[in-house]
Amino acid sequence: MFESITKSLETVFDRLRGKGRLTRENIQEGLREVRTALLEADVNYKVVKDLIQRVTEKAVGEEVLQSVTPGQQVIKIIYDELVGLMGPVGQPLTFQEGNPTVIMLVGLHGCGKTTTAAKLAKLALSKGRKPLLVAADVQRPAAVEQLKILGKQLGIPVYSENGGQPPLLCEKAVEHAIKNGQNTIVLDTAGRLHIDEELMSELREIKERTKPHVILFVCDAMTGQDAVNSAKEFNSQLEFDGAILTKLDGDTRGGAALSVKAVTGKPIRYVGVGEKLEMLEEFYPDRMASRILGMGDVVTLVEKAQAAVKEEEAKAFARKIKEESLTLEDFLDQLQKVKKMGPLQELMGMIPGMGTKMEGMEVEEAQMKKIEAIMQSMNKAERKNPEIIDGSRRQRIATGSATTPHDVNQLLKQFRFMKKMLKQMSTTSPFRMGLPKGVPVGMLKGKRK
């Protein structure tokens, strides 16, 4: 979602990480780069300025200067600020008991209101509600038709009239819903400019007449600096309750998420992540901030890791790395613990620094299994001292793991190389993640089936 911003921020932090203690100067440099990254992500200029100011205040104080790992500290401060800006978590929609819940969608042209209306109705349906879609967009040609088709696809009734005044139409739709036992009404209003006074007052009238429980501002995630203006105006006219960010499945950096929250104070409730009608997800500010920072879900990872590995074990593992006495036995053990933590793909995404490195790389569970099988086909002695593996042992291991001696060889070669790399890594900054650059990747690759 926020891949691109993550990428640029990671470059910044890669640089910060190697520097040891932060000086006043490199805080400034780092912040300047954060500023550029945020602006390139379309976060509004003033919002960025505020953020930088806050972070500077915190970072230039003692807190950071006394810190042992300054890089961590800066990430933490920026992370906290981003979470603060986008949070708190918006409550998912709550539905009224008894009375019908009226949900009103508003926004600019082409921001995705109609699709979102259908998605919300589908969501309501899945929660056992009886939704009614209301085609209140009588402006755009065939908008009513579009909603009717979507309603048909979902098996959800659509209220529409031929022409008519939207405020009246909406009021009648609510009455119609009450009469027919529908308890969730989604009003799909026409797209309009926030500076169009006439159409904005029409929205106010719809609000007046239908007394919606929830008004949601639908915002295209690709919106630039102007997001603050439209959001502010819609909010001041209608006091909306939250926003839905659409089209987040592209490569947009989605800075609008920050902007909208910052200027309206209203939470982002959902994000649209595809054209299909089930592609509506809840919005998690912390998760989003983590992604922005390239930290993955580092918090989650740490928690999960703590549950799976005891600290002493980790220390012993680290010592072994230093002494280059790590064996395949240790490795198999760790591998199995990692597996306990969840699907590998998911874990990799959570690891700091992996965000960008994972791009386009698919870790296949099948490949993982193969590695595990090879190691399990070795006996303890072999795992402790791989040097004893000769031709016949190799053949046996290969047969036992349904692989080839070549595969076994590859694994051993990789393990030796990894040991060396790990030692190197353990002597550099603990904050430095990932393998050193320039590892001849191709050389290490196992044969692809």
Add this chain to the structure above:
Amino acid sequence: MVFDLIKGFIEQAVAPAGVKEEKKEEKPAETPAEKTAGPPPPSSGGEEERPTEIPVKKQEDSSWLSLDAWVSLDDLKKGLEKTRARLEGHLQGLFALGQTIDEHLLEEIEAALIEADMGVKPVGRLMEELRRACQSGEVTDAAGVKGHLKARLKERFKGRKLELNMSPTPPTVIMVAGVNGSGKTTSIAKLGYMFAREGKQVLLAAGDTFRAAAVEQLEIWAGRIGAQIIKHQTGADPSAVAYDALEAAVARGVDVVIVDTAGRLHTKQNLMSELGKMKKVLSKRIEHAPHEVLLVLDATTGQNAISQARLFKEAVDITGIFLAKLDGTAKGGVVLGMQDEIKIPVKFVGLGEKAEDIQRFDPEGFIDALFD
């Protein structure tokens, strides 16, 4: 830390050679195969609708058109004023006569340009140049700053061809693409109306066979602007629609064909190659077609527009941008900012919901309007 180490190993041991550089797999959920899952009509299976009348003059629903107000396309000064009124504003006060140049002024200018979506890097370069010009004494006061910035920006458009490429032998084929909700269909109606006003016969190809009611939407517009339309059913192969449209255009001696396409995010590769295929089909039927491939860009879009322009250019070699929805408060400055990186001329500007709300892009006017 342990996990990073393991991850390092796994990364090395497991990643199949060469995969790193490859593009991400598309979600199978959005394969074109599924999109066109409906009846897959051969290129001959289209139902055609012939308009009952020759275009241009009286429409049944003339209230939509305000035909009388229209004089000619060149008489769009009113529209330009509209742009100007929208674009001007916060920069205006900065260039008061006699205002001296200080850090505060420079910062305000930088803020205004960034807030116009010009992009932080292009603005940074502009500001650097400006600072140099100030130091060298080339620019001495606020008025000079304005002149300097305008000149630098206008340079980017020197010698750029902004007119549409018209085919010497009709029909001229214009393909229109863009992301979801950028305003393609309305922009097509505007283009069609513009040609119709010039007395040309226009045929629209309903190539958005994916979105619900997209065909109906274009059909309504065709009726309003007096254009012919070729359509298939929703779910049909858009390339087949495109082909049929050209067949019909040739047979009927139409002047201009405008091909609509379904909105698609530029990052969806299968959908982008579908677009490439459509383009190929057009060129197969008529040499050199499409003569124009326009990317419709929402003026409220931020820096993502650059990615859009780049990827659409890669897929279908877009020849110009139609900057839609410039009647809001967004400045559309990204079309200036992107010129440093990707040179695609803006050809039209959309300024409202009506068919006549279109004007040819005038870089000088656009840039002047940013500052005056």
